[in-house]
Amino acid sequence: MTENLLWPRYAGPTDLAGIEAVPLAERGLPGSTYALLSRAAATWPDRTAITTLPDATRWREPAHRRFAGLLGEVHRYANLLHELGIRRDDAVALMSPNTAELVPATLAAQLAGIAAPLNGGLSRPHLTDLLRLAGARILITAGPELSPEIWETAHDLARDGHLDTVLVLRPTGTTGAPAELPAVAGVRIGYLGELAAGQDPSVFHGVPPQSGDLAAFFHTGGTTGAPKLAANSLLDEESVLFAALPLFHVNALIVTVLAPLFKGQGAVWAGPLGYRDLALYGQFWKLVEHYRISAMSAVPTVYSVLAQCPVDADLSSLRVAMVGASPLPAAVRENFESHTGITLVEGYGLTEATCASARAFPDSPRPGSVGQRLPYQRMKAVRVRPDGSWEDLPPGQAGILVISGPTVFPGYVTGHGEHGHVLDGLGKLSGGWLDTGDLAHLDPDGFVYLAGRAKDLIIRGGHNIDPAQIEDALLAHPEVTGAGAVGRPDIHSGEVPVAYVTLAPGSSVTELQLREWARGKVPESAAAPKTVTVLDALPVTDVGKPYKPALRADAARRELTKALADVAGVAAIEVEIDRGSVLAVVETASETGESAVKTILRRYAIDWRVTRTP
CATH class of the missing domain: 3.40.50.12780 (ANL, N-terminal domain)
Structure with a gap:
């Protein structure tokens, strides 16, 4: 009986309710x-x-x-x-x-x-x-x-x-x-x-x-x-x-x-x-x-x-x-x-929720989902109201993914003093719920469908890179007046960091020199930007805030333009950021070109469509 309590059957999505019928405190976990x-x-x-x-x-x-x-x-x-x-x-x-x-x-x-x-x-x-x-x-x-x-x-x-x-x-x-x-x-x-x-x-x-x-x-x-x-x-x-x-x-x-x-x-x-x-x-x-x-x-x-x-x-x-x-x-x-x-079995988690929060089942696929929430964890999508409060969203509607339960961390370490470590949720914890920073919707069975990231983290081969460290490195250059770092789609690492900058009037520094400057200043080699592109102005919102989706779209467009350069019949490449995810629309002029384009696009972790010219 003890073994069954410690390790209940969990082979398919229908097992979840039976597991949670026994309170976690009664399972006798070490x-x-x-x-x-x-x-x-x-x-x-x-x-x-x-x-x-x-x-x-x-x-x-x-x-x-x-x-x-x-x-x-x-x-x-x-x-x-x-x-x-x-x-x-x-x-x-x-x-x-x-x-x-x-x-x-x-x-x-x-x-x-x-x-x-x-x-x-x-x-x-x-x-x-x-x-x-x-x-x-x-x-x-x-x-x-x-x-x-x-x-x-x-x-x-x-x-x-x-x-x-x-x-x-x-x-x-x-x-x-x-x-x-x-x-x-x-x-x-x-x-x-x-x-x-x-x-x-x-x-x-x-x-x-x-x-x-x-x-x-x-x-x-x-x-x-x-x-x-x-x-x-x-x-x-x-x-x-x-x-x-x-x-x-x-x-x-x-x-x-x-x-x-x-x-x-x-x-x-x-x-x-x-x-x-x-x-x-x-x-x-x-x-x-x-x-x-x-x-x-x-x-x-x-x-x-x-x-x-x-x-x-x-x-x-x-x-x-x-x-x-x-x-x-x-x-x-x-x-x-x-x-x-x-069969590859997808999962979802983050450090703040002790690594694992959802996982798929090899015998019960849900296309597009990263898996069902794990037992004793609660997950929901919310909309953040203007006053900062959260509004729960119904199944099927995308919002910020939040998690509660025994795996959620107690807070970030912000200091250490004579009374021990100081922990602070830093705005990510609210009433026991963790704001993951990811956009998602859930179905009625608790399966999670990611729809992009509300946060700006660049994820290179599973390694999280804070774009701020790249931007700080570039802004330390005396001729750089503005900087924005984003992830560019990559067939090997999922995405890699790239940067965009504006320069002081009369500057003669080159993009290559700025890339090498950043390489020597970032705190880890993985964060070194693959490219640095000089712009006349960085994109901003109507109220003057930096608008990174435009940079992400540009980075993806440049990458796909290069990847599809040798494919005959490519008429146009359009990229937009749809609900946090990269969406590429490629127009081709022939059936052969359409097939070749699809083969290449499938190597990227992005959403895409291929259309034919009339």
Whole structure:
């Protein structure tokens, strides 16, 4: 009975009502991530929990951790952190590509205090600000053997006085004496494995977390101690998940670390580069067969590449291929599914709602939908009235998508003082409801149909980019008087950042020089604009506010004009922004041209129509 309460049947949209007939409080969910791990270790001590690959070329030489061993390692690491002074409200920063030590280190940080994963690709000023907001003085990070670039960043942060302790991780499967670590005055630096070796693996010597405690901070939000996960009965206890997203991404923690603990499922972790390791794709199907992978999760660009990789192995174990984080082009779906015979299952979520809020069903497709709301979450579309209040909209009518329920975060971290972390909804939380910033409508069964973004975020391959950081970089140039950054459709990444600027009279700076200027100023390489276009004036609304839809339309028009340049018979290309989404209308003069245009347009995650000239 307990197992049924913890993991109810959820194989189709009609199961939702039956699940919610039992109040969430009566399901007996573990009260924290630590309690979840402890339960898994007690229930399946000898079952393999984590298999970590050194890299894509050595995928047959993994490191294994059983559930009992994983708990013991978490205890050792957490006891070291406790010995170093970490308590319940103290944050521990983690900055490393995936390696065998990183999963237990992350869980240990949540056990001893609060885990604060960082993207090592961010600029040092950005990282410094995140450390300050979290109040983190201890950093668990990649060493020089694992990632020389991240190690250099970590060393500089310590040298500049932002850290008291640096605990270093080694590559998966590394043997022999580690590299000597340079000293930094006033900072304790050492290898995590060595420093924790003498700690007690049997029990945590501090105070375990409770369900109301904070467990983790992520770059755009936070999650609380309770592992507020929705059950999925598409996979059984023998299922094996493939994990390749970096652990600073909330999806990696929720979907491939915590969710498998409910059923004692194993996870196979890719090497430090994850899906960015080009060698992975040549071996991927053999890896699926060898480890009997049952489920994977990736962004559309990954599936686009896999659709081009010859299927040279038995894929019968792979039952669930989840896709999310950015719009799924129709051509990517069709190419992958026809190439592999595996159905792509869309999902929707955001960091502020603990990653997962809706998911589709492979046997119950709803074309155009990203899935049904997950159990115990509430979703609706609203219209914002002039006074700022919300008006609920009926099913089928598009508005701002809002979410409430146990997965919604408590707020953004806006500071850290003597009384702990300061959390603020920053206008995104209202009466327990989260404003997602996305436009959508719902059908009567709770399926979500996205209609674009009310917010201006650029989503490059599932990575959120704030256009303000690009605009600030360009406005720092002495000859730039105005700047606007938007996403341009891209067949590989969904969209990429581009920028538009106005210049001071008499300026001689070129667009290429401005692009290089921005590349050197933005806080992360992913935000570097692909192009910078000089305009006489940036578009504005009737009341003088910046009007980015016009820039998005122009960027899309330029991209499609280039993509269709070699297609005979293209008479006109018109682009508009319809309810937040790019809509392209291409006019062709021949049946052959029409077919070629459709083939190209299907590669983009945009709406489009093709018409014939009279």
